[in-house]
Structure formats: C-alpha cells, structure tokens
Amino acid sequence: MERKLNSAKSRTRLSSVANSLRLIKAFSEDEYEIGISDLAKRLGLAKSTVHRLASTLLEQGILEQNAGDGKYHLGLALFELGAMVRRKMDFTMEARPFLRTLMEKTGETVHLAILDHDSILYIITHESKQALRMGSKVGTRAPVHSTAVGKTLLAFQPDEELERIFARGLPQSTPNTITDPKALRRELATVRARNYAVDDEESEIGLRAIAAPIRIYSGNVVAAISIAGPVHRMARKALLGWVRELVDVAEAVSQRLGWQPSRAEARPRRA
Numbered sequence: 143m144e145r146k147l148n149s150a151k152s153r154t155r156l157s158s159v160a161n162s163l164r165l166i167k168a169f170s171e172d173e174y175e176i177g178i179s180d181l182a183k184r185l186g187l188a189k190s191t192v193h194r195l196a197s198t199l200l201e202q203g204i205l206e207q208n209a210g211d212g213k214y215h216l217g218l219a220l221f222e223l224g225a226m227v228r229r230k231m232d233f234t235m236e237a238r239p240f241l242r243t244l245m246e247k248t249g250e251t252v253h254l255a256i257l258d259h260d261s262i263l264y265i266i267t268h269e270s271k272q273a274l275r276m277g278s279k280v281g282t283r284a285p286v287h288s289t290a291v292g293k294t295l296l297a298f299q300p301d302e303e304l305e306r307i308f309a310r311g312l313p314q315s316t317p318n319t320i321t322d323p324k325a326l327r328r329e330l331a332t333v334r335a336r337n338y339a340v341d342d343e344e345s346e347i348g349l350r351a352i353a354a355p356i357r358i359y360s361g362n363v364v365a366a367i368s369i370a371g372p373v374h375r376m377a378r379k380a381l382l383g384w385v386r387e388l389v390d391v392a393e394a395v396s397q398r399l400g401w402q403p404s405r406a407e408a409r410p411r412r413a
Contacts (some may be wrong), residue, residue, distance in 0.1 A: 161187060162195050166204065166216070175213040233356065233364065234265055236398045240391045241268050241367065248384055250371035254356070255291040256364065257299070258283070260307055262292045265365075287312045287326055288319045290341035290353035294366040296326075297333035298355060304330075318344045338385055339366075343373065350376035352385060354392035359400030367392050 182189045199205040203219030245252040245268040254266035261283040286292035312321045320326045333339040341351040351370035355363040
C-alpha cells in the first residue's frame with residue numbers, strides 16, 4: 143500500500159514539473175503577459191491548478207506578476223539562467239582559436255575540459271598532426287584525479303566537493319596514479335601554487351601532459367586547457383618550456399571572459 147502511495151506521489155510530482163514547463167513555454171515575444179484564465183485554456187488545466195503552479199514559479203522568480211492587472215510574465219531568474227548557459231557557450235567560442243594556435247605552435251594535442259560530476263569532459267580537442275599522438279574526441283570522459291586537466295580543476299574545488307569525490311575512490315590507472323587522498327591533496331596544493339598541473343604517466347603509460355586553469359570574471363575556475371603527447375617528445379625540459387606558453391593562453395582566454403589577473407596568479411612557478 144505504501145509503495146503504491148509513493149508511486150502515485152512521484153507521478154504527481156512529475157506531472158507538476160511537466161505542467162510548469164508547459165506554462166513557462168506558453169509565453170512568447172508576441173504575448174509577453176498572460177492571465178490565469180488564458181493560461182488555463184491553453185494548457186487545458188483547471189484555473190486552480192494553473193494558479194498554484196504560477197504561485198510557485200512566482201516565489202522562485204521564474205515568473206513575475208503585473209501589479210496592475212494581475213497578469214504574469216517571465217521573470218529575471220530565467221534571464222540569469224539563460225545568461226549562464228550563454229557564458230558557457232561563449233567561453234568555448236572564445237577559447238577555440240587560442241587552442242588551435244597552441245596546437246600548431248607545440249605540435250601536440252590540445253584540449254579544453256570541464257569538471258562534470260566525478261570525471262572530466264573534453265569539450266574542445268585539437269589533435270596533433272603527428273603520426274604518434276594522443277587521440278581523443280569531444281564528449282569523451284577521463285578520470286579527474288589522474289589527468290592534468292582533472293587535477294587543475296580539482297585544485298580549485300571546495301573541500302566538501304573534494305571529500306565527495308575522494309569518497310568514491312581514486313582508481314589506479316598506472317603505477318604513477320595518485321590513489322591516496324592525502325598525497326593527492328598535497329599535489330593539488332602544488333598545482334594551486336604553480337598555477338599548472340602535470341600528468342606524468344599517471345593516466346596512461348607513455349603519455350605526459352600539462353594543464354592550466356581558465357577563470358571567469360569572478361575568479362572561479364570553470365575549465366582547464368592541456369597540452370598532451372608521448373613521453374619521448376614531452377621530456378621534462380620540453381614540458382616545462384611549454385608551461386609559460388600554456389599559461390599565457392589560459393590567461394588570454396580568461397581575460398576574454400572578464401577575469402583580471404593579480405600578480406600572484408599571473409606567473410607560474412617552476413617545478
């Protein structure tokens with residue numbers, strides 16, 4: 143009996159969510175404001191149901207109400223959500239030409255990745271033109287704790303987020319993978335101090351990479367750029383020689399997104 147009641151409640155919640163979305167989509171440029179009666183007719187719902195949905199959306203700032211005639215229109219909360227999506231689209235468009243130039247200059251594969259739950263997600267990839275190279279595709283995922291981009295993104299996460307990720311385990315990909323939370327915390331502190339991360343065959347034997355953070359106007363790190371290639375071309379001297387180039391590109395993209403560097407952030411430290 144209890145299971146049936148819970149199932150019925152779940153269906154009711156889903157129906158409310160679906161109807162709320164239908165209500166939001168009822169507005170358009172031609173019909174900026176709509177009253178409860180008209181909304182009820184369009185949605186095929188009782189006025190009491192529409193009033194309840196509209197009241198909830200009003201509380202959340204999704205809808206606003208005209209004090210004069212009581213009609214509803216879309217609220218600023220939707221504008222803020224749309225602006226957030228736009229910013230995410232904008233930073234990939236801003237970054238793309240910089241990444242291509244970096245790939246052509248270094249001759250190695252260049253990525254831009256974001257943190258998505260417990261893994262990194264590649265959203266831009268410019269593959270090296272050399273026969274032996276790191277191959278990857280947009281939309282693929284990789285471990286967050288063993289990759290250069292992943293460690294860069296983890297380094298700027300709050301403690302509670304790190305604890306959540308650590309609690310799910312740190313699987314070993316190679317003998318070099320850091321699997322101890324304390325050791326990884328020390329590594330992340332080094333990443334913050336240097337302003338770049340190194341993957342020294344930690345995610346894959348024969349592969350090295352370096353990564354640097356991309357920041358937005360608030361200073362928050364939203365993505366990371368990496369250079370990755372085979373160890374025989376990514377020797378330590380070559381790797382560190384590209385750090386300045388990498389950080390310059392990451393800073394250039396960040397500044398296009400409104401970030402203003404401080405002196406402490408602007409210079410990477412040597413390993």
